Amino acid sequence: MSSTSSPLHLAVALDGTGWHPASWREPVARPRELFSARYWADLVAEAERGLLDFVTIEDGLGPQSSHFLDPDDRTDQVRGRLDAVLVASRVAPLTRHIGLVPTAVVTHTEPFHLSKAIATLDYVSGGRAGLRVQITARPTEAAHFGRRTIPRITAYDDPATQDLVTDLFDEAADWVEAVRRLWDSWEDDAEIRDVATGRFIDRDKLHHIDFEGRHFSVKGPSITPRPPQGQPPVTALAHDTVPYRLVARATDVGYVTPRDGDHARAIVAEVRAEQERAGRAAEPLHLFADLVVFLDDDPAEAAARRDRLDTLAGEEYRSDARVFTGSPAQLADLLQELRATGLTGFRLRPAVAGHDLPAITRGLVPELQRRGAFRTAYEADTLRGLLGLTRPANRYAAPAHA
Amino acid sequence: MSKPRKQIHLAAHFPGVNNTTVWSDPKAGSHIEFDSFAHFARTAERAKFDFLFLAEGLRLREQGGRIYDLDVVGRPDTFTILAALAAVTERLGLTGTINSTFNEPYEVARQFASLDHLSDGRAAWNVVTSWDAFTGENFRRGGFLPQDERYSRAKEFLATAGELFDSWRGDEIVADQSTGTFLTDARAGAFVHEGPQFDIRGRFNVPRSPQGRPVIFQAGDSDEGREFAASTADAIFSRHATLDAGRAFYRDVKSRLAAYGRRSDQLLILPAASFVLGDTDAEAEEIAKDVRRRQVSGATALKHLEFVWNRDLSGYDPDGPLPDIDPDPGEHHIARGRAQVRMYRDPLATAREWRELAQAHNWSIRDLVIETGNRQNFVGSPETVARTIDEYVQADAADGFILVPHITPSGLDGFADHVVPLLQERGVFRTEYEGTTLRDHLGLAHPDDSAAERAAS
Numbered sequence: 082m083s084s085t086s087s088p089l090h091l092a093v094a095l096d097g098t099g100w101h102p103a104s105w106r107e108p109v110a111r112p113r114e115l116f117s118a119r120y121w122a123d124l125v126a127e128a129e130r131g132l133l134d135f136v137t138i139e140d141g142l143g144p145q146s147s148h149f150l151d152p153d154d155r156t157d158q159v160r161g162r163l164d165a166v167l168v169a170s171r172v173a174p175l176t177r178h179i180g181l182v183p184t185a186v187v188t189h190t191e192p193f194h195l196s197k198a199i200a201t202l203d204y205v206s207g208g209r210a211g212l213r214v215q216i217t218a219r220p221t222e223a224a225h226f227g228r229r230t231i232p233r234i235t236a237y238d239d240p241a242t243q244d245l246v247t248d249l250f251d252e253a254a255d256w257v258e259a260v261r262r263l264w265d266s267w268e269d270d271a272e273i274r275d276v277a278t279g280r281f282i283d284r285d286k287l288h289h290i291d292f293e294g295r296h297f298s299v300k301g302p303s304i305t306p307r308p309p310q311g312q313p314p315v316t317a318l319a320h321d322t323v324p325y326r327l328v329a330r331a332t333d334v335g336y337v338t339p340r341d342g343d344h345a346r347a348i349v350a351e352v353r354a355e356q357e358r359a360g361r362a363a364e365p366l367h368l369f370a371d372l373v374v375f376l377d378d379d380p381a382e383a384a385a386r387r388d389r390l391d392t393l394a395g396e397e398y399r400s401d402a403r404v405f406t407g408s409p410a411q412l413a414d415l416l417q418e419l420r421a422t423g424l425t426g427f428r429l430r431p432a433v434a435g436h437d438l439p440a441i442t443r444g445l446v447p448e449l450q451r452r453g454a455f456r457t458a459y460e461a462d463t464l465r466g467l468l469g470l471t472r473p474a475n476r477y478a479a480p481a482h483a
Numbered sequence: 484m485s486k487p488r489k490q491i492h493l494a495a496h497f498p499g500v501n502n503t504t505v506w507s508d509p510k511a512g513s514h515i516e517f518d519s520f521a522h523f524a525r526t527a528e529r530a531k532f533d534f535l536f537l538a539e540g541l542r543l544r545e546q547g548g549r550i551y552d553l554d555v556v557g558r559p560d561t562f563t564i565l566a567a568l569a570a571v572t573e574r575l576g577l578t579g580t581i582n583s584t585f586n587e588p589y590e591v592a593r594q595f596a597s598l599d600h601l602s603d604g605r606a607a608w609n610v611v612t613s614w615d616a617f618t619g620e621n622f623r624r625g626g627f628l629p630q631d632e633r634y635s636r637a638k639e640f641l642a643t644a645g646e647l648f649d650s651w652r653g654d655e656i657v658a659d660q661s662t663g664t665f666l667t668d669a670r671a672g673a674f675v676h677e678g679p680q681f682d683i684r685g686r687f688n689v690p691r692s693p694q695g696r697p698v699i700f701q702a703g704d705s706d707e708g709r710e711f712a713a714s715t716a717d718a719i720f721s722r723h724a725t726l727d728a729g730r731a732f733y734r735d736v737k738s739r740l741a742a743y744g745r746r747s748d749q750l751l752i753l754p755a756a757s758f759v760l761g762d763t764d765a766e767a768e769e770i771a772k773d774v775r776r777r778q779v780s781g782a783t784a785l786k787h788l789e790f791v792w793n794r795d796l797s798g799y800d801p802d803g804p805l806p807d808i809d810p811d812p813g814e815h816h817i818a819r820g821r822a823q824v825r826m827y828r829d830p831l832a833t834a835r836e837w838r839e840l841a842q843a844h845n846w847s848i849r850d851l852v853i854e855t856g857n858r859q860n861f862v863g864s865p866e867t868v869a870r871t872i873d874e875y876v877q878a879d880a881a882d883g884f885i886l887v888p889h890i891t892p893s894g895l896d897g898f899a900d901h902v903v904p905l906l907q908e909r910g911v912f913r914t915e916y917e918g919t920t921l922r923d924h925l926g927l928a929h930p931d932d933s934a935a936e937r938a939a940s
Contacts, residue, residue, distance in 0.1 A: 105660070112665065118601045152685075157663045157664065161651075162688060163597040164562075170564075174567055174570040175570055200559070201559035204515060205563065221686075222685070272557070282556045284552045287543070298623075300620035300621050304541065304543060305560060
C-alpha cells in the first residue's frame with residue numbers, strides 16, 4: 082500500500098465556482114449557471130477527460146458562510162447550492178468511468194435514506210458511486226431541522242467542545258456502520274425469480290441489520306438491493322485525532338491536510354495507528370492529501386491570479402488545506418514528494434473551477450503521465466476498481482463451502 | 484355550441500413491488516437496473532406523456548413474520564433515480580412519492596428544489612403520510628403518528644416546505660462580476676416556521692427553482708385526504724378508474740375546491756389505470772384473463788386472503804373452498820407494511836360476503852381473489868382502448884390516467900406505438916410538447932403567476 086512506485090490517485094473537489102471565495106468573478110466562472118445541470122455536467126466531463134479517479138461534490142445543510150458557525154450577511158460571494166447526491170446522479174448517465182462522490186451531512190440525515198440513495202447512485206452510474214460523510218456542529222443548521230439542539234462552540238480547547246465533537250464523530254461512525262450494514266442487507270444473489278415456486282427472492286438472503294446505537298436504531302433490510310460495488314467507497318475529511326479515528330474505523334478514503342512532508346508523515350502514522358487499534362490494519366485505507374491549487378504554466382501568473390482574487394475578496398485567502406501556487410510541473414514535483422510520505426493520492430481543490438480544473442486535467446495529468454506516475458487510460462469500470470479495492474464479501478452471507 | 488373536447492393527460496407509473504408486475508413473463512426485465520428506468524422514461528417521452536411516476540416504499544413488506552417473497556421486492560431511491568432520468572429525457576415530468584412522516588421539511592424541500600433545477604422545471608411531489616411504527620423502525624425519528632395526526636403533520640409539512648420554496652423570490656442572484664454583487668438580498672432564504680409539528684428557522688440554501696415549487700400530488704382517498712387535496716394539491720392520484728366511481732369521485736373532489744377559493748381546473752384528477760392491448764378486443768380479453776391468473780398464483784391468493792383473515796392460511800388449498808373459520812378480529816399482525824390491509828375495515832363482513840360470492844359462483848380461493856381483485860381498466864384493441872379513455876375523460880370520470888403496465892420495462896411500448904397515435908387523431912392528446920415544464924404540460928399556472936392573479940383580483 083505504501084510502495085512509492087505505484088501510481089498515485091487523483092481526485093478533485095468540486096464546490097461552486099471554485100474554492101477561492103472570489104472565484105466567481107473570473108471571466109471563466111459561469112456563476113449564473115451554477116444551479117443548472119449543464120454546469121455540473123461540464124465540470125465532471127472535464128475531470129473525466131483527465132482520467133481522474135473521482136470527483137467529490139461539496140454540500141451543506143445551510144448557506145455557505147465566511148464564519149465557521151453562523152451565516153454571514155455577505156452578498157459578494159456565492160450563496161446557495163444544490164443537493165450533492167442529486168447533482169451526482171444527474172451527471173452519472175452522462176459519464177462513463179469517473180467516480181462520483183457526493184457529500185452527505187450525517188448529523189441531521191437518515192442513514193436509511195442515504196443508504197438507498199448511494200446504492201441507487203451506484204446503479205445509475207454502473208458502480209461508480211462513493212460517499213463523503215461530514216458532520217455539522219452549527220447550531221443554526223440544527224435549527225433548520227428542529228429535532229435537536231447543538232450547543233454553541235465557544236472555545237475549541239474547552240472540554241465541553243471536545244465532548245461535543247467526539248459525540249458528533251461517534252454518531253457519524255454509527256451512521257456509516259448502519260449504512261454499510263444496509264448495503265449488505267441483501268446478498269448478491271437474493272433475487273432468484275423462481276417461476277416454479279413463485280418466489281421472486283430468496284428471503285433467507287435478506288437480513289435485518291438490527292443496528293442499535295446511542296442516537297438511533299435501524300431495523301432493515303434496505304429496500305434497495307446490494308449495490309453493484311457491494312460497498313461503495315466511504316470517505317471523510319479529517320484534521321485531528323477524533324476525525325482521524327472516524328477515518329481509521331469507518332472509511333475507505335480519508336482526506337487529510339498536511340502542511341509539509343513531516344506533517345504528512347506524522348498524520349499517516351497517527352491514522353495507521355488508529356487503524357490498527359480499530360482492528361483494520363490489514364484492510365486497504367487510502368489517505369489523500371487535500372491541496373487548494375492555483376495552476377498556471379508561468380508560476381508568476383498563478384501568483385498574480387491569487388493576488389488579484391485576494392484583492393477582490395478583500396482579504397488573503399486562507400484554507401484548512403495547504404494552498405499551492407505554481408506550475409503543473411512544480412505541483413507534480415510536490416505531489417511526488419508528498420507521495421513518498423505514505424499518502425496514496427491527492428484531492429485537489431481548484432481555486433477557480435473553470436481555470437484550475439482544466440489546468441489539472443490538461444497540464445498536471447500529462448506531466449504526471451510523462452513521469453509514469455499516473456494512468457494513461459481508465460483501467461477499471463468501477464470506483465473501487467480505480468482505487469484498487471476489491472469487491473468486499475457480504476458480511477451476512479454464509480461463507481462458501483469448499 | 485358543442486363543448487370543446489377536453490385534452491387528456493397521460494402519465495406512466497413504473498411498476499413494481501406489487502402483484503401487478505408479472506415478473507415471470509419472459510419479456511420482464513430488471514426493475515432495478517437504470518436501463519429499465521431509462522427505457523421506460525424514453526418511451527413515455529416519445530409518447531409525449533405528461534410525466535413518469537415513481538412510488539416509494541420504506542420497509543420491505545412482511546407476512547407471518549417473514550419478508551414477503553412472491554412479488555417484486557426492492558426498488559431504488561426515488562429522488563436519485565428521478566435526477567438520473569432528468570439526464571436521459573428533456574420534457575417528461577418527473578413525479579416521486581415522498582413520505583412526509585419519515586423526512587424533514589428542510590431536507591425534502593432542498594431535494595425537490597434541486598431536482599427542479601436539475602430537470603429545468605419538471606419535478607413533482609406526491610405527498611403521502613405514514614402512521615406505521617413498523618416502517619418507523621428504519622428511521623432515527625422512529626415511532627409513529629396517531630392516525631389523527633397524519634394529515635396535520637402532512638399539511639404542516641407541505642406548508643413548511645412551501646415557506647422554504649418561497650423563501651427565495653427568484654431575482655436575488657445577479658452574479659454581477661464587475662461590481663462583485665452576487666446576491667441583491669443578504670437575507671435570501673430566511674424563514675421562520677413555528678407550529679405544532681415543526682418549529683424551525685434559519686436560511687434555506689437552494690435558490691428558487693424554475694417551477695417555483697414542484698407540482699404537488701396527493702394520493703389519499705379518505706374524506707380528510709380529499710379535503711387535503713382540494714385545499715393544496717395540483718393533482719390527485721386516485722384509485723377510481725371505472726366510469727361511475729370515477730364520475731362520483733370527480734364531482735365530489737371538484738366541488739370541494741370553491742371553499743378554498745380555487746377553480747375546478749386547478750386540481751387535476753388522475754386515476755391509476757392498468758391496460759391490456761390485443762389486435763382485437765377478443766384477443767385482448769384472452770390476454771387479460773391470462774395476465775390475471777399470472778398475477779394471482781395460488782400462493783398469492785392465500786396470502787391475499789390472510790389480509791382479511793389475519794391468520795396463517797398456508798394449510799388451505801387455493802383451488803379449494805374458502806376457509807370456514809372466521810377472521811381473527813384482533814389487531815392485525817399477519818401482514819405488515821401492506822397498504823391493502825386497510826382496505827378491509829370490517830373483516831368479518833368481508834369474509835361473509837366473500838363466502839357467499841364463492842358459493843354462488845362455485846369459486847375457489849384463487850378464483851375469488853382474481854374475480855374480486857382489480858380487473859384491468861382498459862382492455863381491447865388500440866381503437867377500443869383509445870375510444871374508452873377518451874369517453875371517460877369527456878364524461879368527467881377523470882382528467883387523464885396514470886398508466887400502470889404489467890411488464891417492466893417494455894409494458895408501455897405498445898400503448899405508445901398504437902394507442903397514443905389514435906388519441907392524437909381524435910384531437911384529444913398533444914402531438915408535441917407545447918411547453919418545457921411539467922406545469923406547462925398540466926396546464927397549471929406558475930405559483931408566482933397565480934399570486935399575481937390573486938393580487939389583481
